[in-house]
Amino acid sequence: MNSGGKIWIQVIAALHLLKTDPAGLRGAVFRVRAGPVRDSLAKAIRKLAGPVTRLHPNMSDEQLFGGIDVVATLQSGNLKTTKGLFERQGWFELTMAERCDLHTAARISQALDQRQVCPLIVFDEGIDDEKLPDSLKERLAFYFDMSELAYSDTDFPDIDPLSEKNQPIQTSQTAVPTLVLLANEFGISSARAPQLALAAAKANAMGNRRKELSAEDLEIAVELVYPSRATRIPQECTPEEPIPEQETQPQQNQNQDTSDQDGNDDIELPNELLVDAIRALLPDNFLESLNAASPRIGTSGVGFGSQMKSKTRGRPRPPRLGRINGQNRIDIVSTLRSAAPLQKIRKQNTHDARAVVIYPDDIHVKQYESRSERVVIFTVDASGSAALARLSEAKGAVELLLAQAYARRDFVALIAFRNVDAELLLPPTRSLVQTKRRLAELPGGGGTPMANGLRAAGELAIKSALQGKTPLIVVLTDGRANITLEGMPDRAMALEQSGSIGRWISGLGFKSVVLDVGNRANPALIKVARDMNSLYFPLPRADAQRISETIGAELDQ
Amino acid sequence: MTKNFPFSAIVGQEQMKMAMILTAIDPTIGGVLVFGDRGTGKSTAVRALAALLPKISVIAQCPVNSEFKHDVPSWAGIDEIETIMQETPVVDLPLGVSEDRVTGALDIERALTKGEKAFQPGLLARANRGYLYIDEVNLLEDHIVDLLLDVAQSGENLVEREGLSIRHAARFVLVGSGNPEEGELRPQLLDRFGLSVEVKSPNSIDDRVAVIERRDNFDQNPDGFIEEWLPEEIKIRHAIIAARTALKSVSSGTDILRDCANLCITLGADGLRGELTLLRAGRALAAFKGAQALERSHLKEIAPLALSHRLRRDPLDEAASGVRVERVLTDVLQ
Numbered sequence: 001m002n003s004g005g006k007i008w009i010q011v012i013a014a015l016h017l018l019k020t021d022p023a024g025l026r027g028a029v030f031r032v033r034a035g036p037v038r039d040s041l042a043k044a045i046r047k048l049a050g051p052v053t054r055l056h057p058n059m060s061d062e063q064l065f066g067g068i069d070v071v072a073t074l075q076s077g078n079l080k081t082t083k084g085l086f087e088r089q090g091w092f093e094l095t096m097a098e099r100c101d102l103h104t105a106a107r108i109s110q111a112l113d114q115r116q117v118c119p120l121i122v123f124d125e126g127i128d129d130e131k132l133p134d135s136l137k138e139r140l141a142f143y144f145d146m147s148e149l150a151y152s153d154t155d156f157p158d159i160d161p162l163s164e165k166n167q168p169i170q171t172s173q174t175a176v177p178t179l180v181l182l183a184n185e186f187g188i189s190s191a192r193a194p195q196l197a198l199a200a201a202k203a204n205a206m207g208n209r210r211k212e213l214s215a216e217d218l219e220i221a222v223e224l225v226y227p228s229r230a231t232r233i234p235q236e237c238t239p240e241e242p243i244p245e246q247e248t249q250p251q252q253n254q255n256q257d258t259s260d261q262d263g264n265d266d267i268e269l270p271n272e273l274l275v276d277a278i279r280a281l282l283p284d285n286f287l288e289s290l291n292a293a294s295p296r297i298g299t300s301g302v303g304f305g306s307q308m309k310s311k312t313r314g315r316p317r318p319p320r321l322g323r324i325n326g327q328n329r330i331d332i333v334s335t336l337r338s339a340a341p342l343q344k345i346r347k348q349n350t351h352d353a354r355a356v357v358i359y360p361d362d363i364h365v366k367q368y369e370s371r372s373e374r375v376v377i378f379t380v381d382a383s384g385s386a387a388l389a390r391l392s393e394a395k396g397a398v399e400l401l402l403a404q405a406y407a408r409r410d411f412v413a414l415i416a417f418r419n420v421d422a423e424l425l426l427p428p429t430r431s432l433v434q435t436k437r438r439l440a441e442l443p444g445g446g447g448t449p450m451a452n453g454l455r456a457a458g459e460l461a462i463k464s465a466l467q468g469k470t471p472l473i474v475v476l477t478d479g480r481a482n483i484t485l486e487g488m489p490d491r492a493m494a495l496e497q498s499g500s501i502g503r504w505i506s507g508l509g510f511k512s513v514v515l516d517v518g519n520r521a522n523p524a525l526i527k528v529a530r531d532m533n534s535l536y537f538p539l540p541r542a543d544a545q546r547i548s549e550t551i552g553a554e555l556d557q
Numbered sequence: 558m559t560k561n562f563p564f565s566a567i568v569g570q571e572q573m574k575m576a577m578i579l580t581a582i583d584p585t586i587g588g589v590l591v592f593g594d595r596g597t598g599k600s601t602a603v604r605a606l607a608a609l610l611p612k613i614s615v616i617a618q619c620p621v622n623s624e625f626k627h628d629v630p631s632w633a634g635i636d637e638i639e640t641i642m643q644e645t646p647v648v649d650l651p652l653g654v655s656e657d658r659v660t661g662a663l664d665i666e667r668a669l670t671k672g673e674k675a676f677q678p679g680l681l682a683r684a685n686r687g688y689l690y691i692d693e694v695n696l697l698e699d700h701i702v703d704l705l706l707d708v709a710q711s712g713e714n715l716v717e718r719e720g721l722s723i724r725h726a727a728r729f730v731l732v733g734s735g736n737p738e739e740g741e742l743r744p745q746l747l748d749r750f751g752l753s754v755e756v757k758s759p760n761s762i763d764d765r766v767a768v769i770e771r772r773d774n775f776d777q778n779p780d781g782f783i784e785e786w787l788p789e790e791i792k793i794r795h796a797i798i799a800a801r802t803a804l805k806s807v808s809s810g811t812d813i814l815r816d817c818a819n820l821c822i823t824l825g826a827d828g829l830r831g832e833l834t835l836l837r838a839g840r841a842l843a844a845f846k847g848a849q850a851l852e853r854s855h856l857k858e859i860a861p862l863a864l865s866h867r868l869r870r871d872p873l874d875e876a877a878s879g880v881r882v883e884r885v886l887t888d889v890l891q
Contacts, residue, residue, distance in 0.1 A: 023581050061655075102693075102739055103652050106652045106693040106696055110650065110692060111602065135736070140595065140596050176766050176770050176773070177762070177766050181762060183765075184762060184765070189594060190594065190595050190596030191596045191598065193596070194765070194769045195769055195772055195773070198773055281699060334655070337662070337665060340663065340665060341668060341674050341720065343668075383703070431738055431739070
């Protein structure tokens with residue numbers, strides 16, 4: 001069977017487990033975009049779940065948690081509240097989860113922690129680096145990337161339904177240590193992963209009407225829960241005494257013996273078979289993503305940046321008196337509040353049978369304040385020539401600027417270019433912790449693909465501008481460009497291309513600053529800076545203080 | 558109502574547990590901030606704290622949990638004064654909460670049905686004399702943060718809206734938790750927290766196995782598990798009550814005050830709040846340990862919690878702030 005078919009079988013197995021123990025497993029994430037595969041998936045879910053409550057990333061708190069039912073309140077004269085969607089029973093479904101900002105994710109996560117919305121099926125329809133917030137993904141037991149699946153893969157007869165959760169399952173002595181050790185082997189630090197795996201194993205045992213956990217349950221559980229969370233592949237050291245298939249008497253005794261001693265080596269390594277099972281399920285490009293300069297990109301938070309998408313509407317300000325003009329929204333609560341104290345008088349005057357008499361003067365409208373967020377895009381030359389000369393000093397300068405950006409609460413992004421390509425080390429974020437870490441990890445060496453670096457910076461600037469942020473590009477380089485856009489060594493061509501990319505950036509209207517980190521001012525770089533219509537500073541003459549002042553002034557304009 | 562995991566059954570995380578116990582001993586220390594990775598038991602610990610806290614005496618029906626008759630606000634309209642014992646309130650402040658719900662607002666039901674202008678107290682009123690817990694505190698909307706800062710500073714909630722003018726006491730211990738990778742906290746809010754703790758997943762396999770096993774036992778049989786840990790819980794509760802009485806008699810000499818000041822100056826901690834918190838937390842720790850006087854050993858233990866978040870942000874210093882505090886500690890206290 002091909003890999004797509006295998007994934008599909010796993011998906012169906014996971015859904016059955018969810019049905020058996022929704023509270024323990026919480027839910028599943030499916031990375032799949034609209035199409036026949038998703039239709040099949042939806043059909044499978046409907047078949048198991050019955051009616052599903054659908055959630056949407058832009059739902060208001062009122063919809064989620066319940067709030068005042070204005071119509072009913074006005075009719076009856078008593079306060080009526082609507083029930084929030086979270087209060088419903090049964091399965092929940094969150095669509096377009098990649099649009100979910102951290103705030104909504106945090107609220108759903110809290111509901112999950114209180115077992116309110118279990119099970120939750122999340123559809124992540126992101127393209128490229130769009131993805132749902134990690135805080136949500138972490139809480140749900142399963143994650144499946146189904147973007148590679150074909151419709152034919154989903155053509156698989158349904159497996160027998162598992163029986164419902166009924167009797168408690170006996171946890172065998174070795175089950176928990178095995179799960180924890182495995183998690184450790186694959187570099188999974190969160191305590192939730194083994195918990196969820198244990199719940200999955202139990203659900204499987206329950207579904208198959210067993211009273212005790214078997215090796216098979218554990219295998220299914222780790223196969224489903226661990227691969228998406230792994231951050232490393234265990235070393236190829238085979239355990240000396242692999243746990244036999246039947247985990248019975250001898251194992252237990254050993255464990256009791258060793259539990260008194262301190263040290264990790266005393267508990268045997270988990271079953272080799274399990275390690276292999278997980279390893280087989282890791283995505284093909286897993287090693288690549290680990291070897292990349294920024295292994296944490298996939299696992300760390302999305303940063304505060306994505307939250308700003310919703311800032312196009314701005315942060316709410318107190319509602320104010322206003323007219324309905326078809327564009328603004330009425331703030332019903334404030335309107336009622338303003339009308340409420342006058343109800344007695346108004347009713348005496350009008351003899352109106354209405355429960356509430358509202359005059360146009362009472363109408364309050366909602367207001368939002370939107371503010372353009374700034375994002376400083378640091379584009380750092382990490383090539384051999386720069387590294388030899390003064391990469392560490394450039395890092396120092398960036399850190400100084402970072403301190404300033406932090407104080408101004410700007411977003412910061414980090415792009416490095418070396419060898420033959422540029423790389424986005426850090427998408428726009430406010431997290432100083434991450435930025436510092438990435439910067440410290442920045443390796444040096446190789447050619448100087450300046451044009452590539454500038455292009456990456458320009459593209460990120462466009463993206464940021466689309467999100468309503470104001471970008472500023474800060475380039476740190478010695479200007480000795482020698483790699484063309486195509487990755488070929490050609491000094492003249494490389495400079496030429498850098499110049500034209502520079503003109504492109506200046507044509508887009510983005511501000512930029514070029515810091516020359518070379519030992520002497522580089523005329524070629526001055527030319528590129530002129531093409532970019534940017535400020536140029538040779539680092540030897542510009543002390544750190546002056547640089548930060550200048551950039552600060554540039555930001556303020 | 559979901560049951561809470563017992564506080565004493567939490568494996569490891571000694572610093573976090575200690576910080577929470579200290580605020581229970583002396584609420585004036587001013588709150589705990591718990592920062593750490595996902596799945597390290599931050600929320601579990603805070604929610605577990607509620608069961609641990611000794612009961613307080615309050616006037617029945619009082620919206621702000623007043624202890625004495627003269628503290629009951631007049632707008633509450635309470636005629637019969639009856640004192641009852643009640644659990645220390647631990648109020649959750651959810652993200653995306655509206656300003657109305659935090660400060661309180663006009664009671665719409667009464668306004669609509671009876672035409673009365675009455676005040677409906679908010680979360681701040683309910684949290685008075687107790688704890689206010691904010692999960693994912695670093696994601697809290699700015700305007701709510703402003704509001705909290707103001708109230709935390711004055712210990713009083715002042716509502717001026719819709720023709721209402723009302724004030725009531727709002728003294729609470731602020732407990733926040735969050736993941737620093739999802740966004741930083743505003744320095745002003747950071748400063749309001751007395752102690753800060755950084756939590757990590759336990760490193761040892763044994764600990765991690767214990768975490769999962771206990772959690773599993775709890776999930777299977779919450780009542781039995783809580784019962785099993787009850788003696789431990791009671792032990793801590795008694796220790797807290799004993800330390801509260803002992804707190805008054807803990808002496809702190811001039812030498813130790815000098816040490817506090819010296820530490821703060823060397824670290825360049827902003828403001829005098831650092832010294833005060835250090836002193837208070839140190840005394841609470843001394844009381845908890847049954848010591849007669851505040852000693853250097855106590856300072857050493859508590860300084861990283863009380864000071865690490867008050868240092869000036871220095872992006873050029875690679876060392877984590879906790880390490881910097883340790884460094885200065887060994888220098889100053891030798």
